[in-house]
Amino acid sequence: MHRVGEILEFTNVSQWNWVPTNLNPADLATKTNNANKYKTWLHGPDYLLQDQHEWPICDDLGPPNNAEVRHNILFIDNSPMELKLNAEYFSDWRRLYRALARFILYIEKLKAKQKKASPPTEVSYEMIQQARTLLLRHAQSSEFNPEIRNLTRDENQLLRTRGRAENLNGQNQILLPYGHHITRLIVNWYHQEMHHTSHETCINRIRGMFYIPRLRVLYKGMRKSCQRCKNESAMPVPPQMAPLPIARLAAYQRPFTYVGIDYFGPFLVAVGRRSEKRWVVIFTCLTIRAVHIELACSLDTASCIMCIRNFINRRGTPRQIYSDNGTNFKAAEKIICDKAQTINFNAVQPAFDDIKWKFNPPAAPHMGEHGSDFKDDEAITPNHLLLGSASGYKPVFETTHTVQHMWQAVQEFADQFWRRWVREYVPDLARRGKWFTKRPPIAAGDVVVILDENLPRNRWPKGIVEQTILAKDNQFTVEVCCDHIHLMDLHVIFS
Template sequence: MPAATTMAHVSKAKMLLYKQSQAIAFAEELKVLSVGAALLRGNRLVGLNAYLDNDGVLRTRGRLNSIDIAEDAIILAPGCRITNLIVRSFYEKFHHLAHETAINDIKASFYISRLRVLYKSAQEKRWVALFTCLTLRAVHFEFAHSLDTSSCIMCLSNFMALRGTPKEIFSDNGTNIRATKKAVREELKNIEHDKITIKFDGIKWRFNPPGAPHMGGAWERLSFNDEGLRNALMEAQFIINSRPLMFVSLDTEDDAALTQNHLLLGSANGYKPLPKEGMNLQRRWIETQRFGDRFWQRWIKEYAPVLTRRTKWFKKVPPITIGSIVVIVDELLPRNLWLKGRVIETMMAKDGQVRRVTIKTQHGVLERPATKIAVLDVGLEDGN
């Protein structure tokens, strides 16, 4: 009886595929690095601090301070089939949405030059047309390449070619479905009944009245039940919380972009690496503190400027108002100690923009420039 496939087997197989891809794309570089020599100036990998790991896989060094504590990225060539399959797998994993999130996830494990160009070349969106038999409650699915009338007609034609011509069609008032009926009728009027058009003749098409989705219960109820809907919502929630909070840099020296999941789960994908074997409790505490400090440094450098950014040079924005809840930016304070408070007074310039505010905090009343204030989107009602 053959042994069961384990995660170790899968991991080893992946490494073999990576090495095979690299052997084709980076043969000269592998030859140089395998003997301990340095890549010559001008080589395409010289700026990546490329090296061979213990398994002989080509990686790029530069993520030692990453808050994800991830391994160094594996270098892959953009024109390789294995690379294309990896990119497509991420594209499908995110259901053809959240492109920057997918790119951020790819970048966490792989360095692929011109990644955005490659990612944009993945497959296009597809839709599914659902046909339900009102007698047997059998279902039939047809792929649609778009939501326009031509795709709708082809879906109907494909269905009829496989299942036969229905006597009646019940549907909602979708504009593409209405247009399909009209197009079919015009086709029957203007063209002699041949083998292509004759099958549409004699079909009664009945539309539900607007605002009455319950009248399509036979097909509407084929959507999610409570359990399935919750699972779909949880998946959507995870995808949304994985989206980058700022622009995703493709520079190998830069860390993966911060996401909401970094705050909620500790990493973009929720993965929490196990502590290194033999690490004592004191060492673990030190590493935890370093992790927190590193995250705070990135928060100040990358995300805080987004909160405090003023766009007055490009377009007018509502000024800071009395009663706004704000955070006072102070790069000199330790992490997580920025003060929060409520604006009790503002000083407005001639151009209508607030330049200085007075803030009431738990440590007293402070005056700060508007450039050091981040307004929190919490909302106020009746000043409460």
């Protein structure tokens, strides 16, 4: 630009000469040319070696003024104006057509100002109808352009079906494309008008006004994406049944090595002329399913420790204890496990610091190994190890066995029990009776509905997952925060 300005300032047109395009050496650097014209590039065209009166002449050399010469072309498009709008920005049919109606109100104000008339002040019913018509025409033009040009339209330039139900609303149905965003907004609006119920009635109302191909498929997909419908139709999604823990498969271990503890009751007992409450503490061997029962006078920590002490004096010190999150169990765990070295329960008892106490998550009793679906086999019972036989009678040894060698017979009897236990009992435990399919783990931040059997479905609280604890099989125990209450619950529903 500056170079051209200098040329126009310090020269005039009479000093210029014309170079034809086919002889211009400057084009060799900017245009593709396979010809070998290095001489032209270095020395210029050949006519420069001739007399100046033989050079090419151009009569209209140079522009008449400094203005750029342009050719004005007028193009008139008689095609109808297409409505340009971003309908995907809206998620509600009513908000969409009312927003367009307000834009029409703005246009009417501009027209009134141009005509110096009083402008309208609010959106009228006619503007809303005009907005709806424009939106329906926009939806049809995106899919049915060839049909719009070839078929007859109504007074609003809309495509309608020609069927036998035209007397239902005085006119035929408006044709709408299946996958258009405006179509989905209309279907969703009717669904909300029916308060997310009476789905067949809702479909019939839509069919009374519009013809939408595959309407049932569209309506079903819309219900799957509706948050309220998902909450009302949600079902618990249990994870795949986990493998049995070591406590259930501890073969060749003495009874009550792995113990589950729980309370049941209370029961009224007669003490003189008055009645008092008593509770029963049940100790269950998680391996052979043997049961030990102790009587508790109250639910406090001291009574709980006394029952555990009586149990250990009779059955020995367990390796692991499983229980729920009762306050008495929590306090007993601190005393027995954390302060075992400072408290001496019994001088002849083994050290209590060998005990490991595990607590089940709240509202998840199935994590306490409470039973399994199997048929009782009378041929093998816990009494075989506790009492020596199923009925309680001790096996009689031959007189040829000395006292010193009886331990071999007892060991062989125990080995027979455990062999049958592994062969007959474990296969029933290993079978998954339910929860066969693995589920994707719930992640922190997911919104869930917490199943509460004591409340009706529409009163179930919602929660946000704060933390998930993955098990060895990548299934989960989830911590839910709901109304500032921390719940540990596997019965959660994705919402």
